[in-house]
Amino acid sequence: MLKRGFQWLVLSWTLLVLMACHSKTEAGLLLTMRVDQPALASGQVIIVSELVNQAGQSITFLPWNTPFDSAVTGDFLSVTQAGSDNARSPYIGMMVKRMAPTDSDYLTLAHQQSIENRLDITRAYAFCRNQHYVVDILNKNILQNNSSHDLELVPVKFDAGDAFPVCD
Template identity: 30%
Template sequence: MTTPKLECALSVHPKAKVGESIEVLFKLTNRSESPVWVLKWQTPLEGILGTVFQVTRDGEEMPYQGPMVKRAAPGADSYAAIAPGATVENTVEVTQAWDFKKPGTYRISFRDALMDVATRQQDVPRAGGEYQSTPVTCAPVDVTVAAR
C-alpha cells in the first residue's frame, strides 16, 4: 500500500489581546491520485476533544484544559472522505482548551499524526482498532497575545 500524500496547514491571526478568542484554521489536502478516508478523531476536524495541538508560550508548554473524550469504535461517519486534490477544513477556538490569559508569543502545533487513514472505502471503519496511523507535518503557527 502506498502512503497517501496528505498536506496539512494551520493558520491563525498573528495578533490578539488577552481575553479575545483565538481561532485556528486547520486544513488537510489530499495530494494523492485517489481518494482517502481520514478518521477525524484527535484532529481539529472534529473540534477540540483532546490534545490535538501542542501549545507553548515563550517556549513553555501550556497544559491542556479542555474536554477528554472516551469513545466506542468509530463508525463510517467518523471519517472525512477527501477526493484527490480536495481539502477539508475546520476552524477551532483554542482559548476554550488552553490558557491564553498572559501576554506572550504562543506557538500552536498539530501533533503530527493522523490516527487512521484508509485508501479504500471498504476499509472504513476499521475492525478492532487496526488503525493505519499516518504522519502528517503541519508548520506551527504563532500568535502574539498583548495585554489589553
C-alpha cells in the same frame, strides 16, 4: 489596506514555497493552519485549518482529536510558550470518551480535494497576555484503514495581546 495586501502576498508566497517543497515529498497531505486575527484581538484563539489531499488516491481519516473535529475534546495539540524553555501550556479542556467510530464518523478526501475547519481552542489551553505561542499537532499521522499518511505542517505562531488575562 496596504498592510493587508502585504500579508496576502506573504501568505501566497509561503503557500507556494510549501507546495513546491511538498511536491518533492511523499507526505500526501498538506495542512495549513493560521490564527483568526480578528478573533485573537478579542481574546479568542481560533485555529483555521485547511487539509489538502495531494496523495495519488483518496484518503479516509477519523477527524476526532484533529483540527477537523467539531470541538476540542482532548489534548491533541502542542501549545508552547516561546522563550520559556518551550514549556507546554497545560491542557485544561474537556476530555471526551467516545464509543467506537462508525463509518459515518470518517471523512474521505479525494485526490486534490480539500477541507477547512475553524476550531476554538481558547478554553482548551491556558493563554496569557503578551506571550508568544507556537501551536503544533502532537500526532502527525492521520490513519486510513491501518496505513498512515504523514502530514506536512508548519506550526502556527502568534502573540496573545491585551485581550488575554494576565498570568503569574
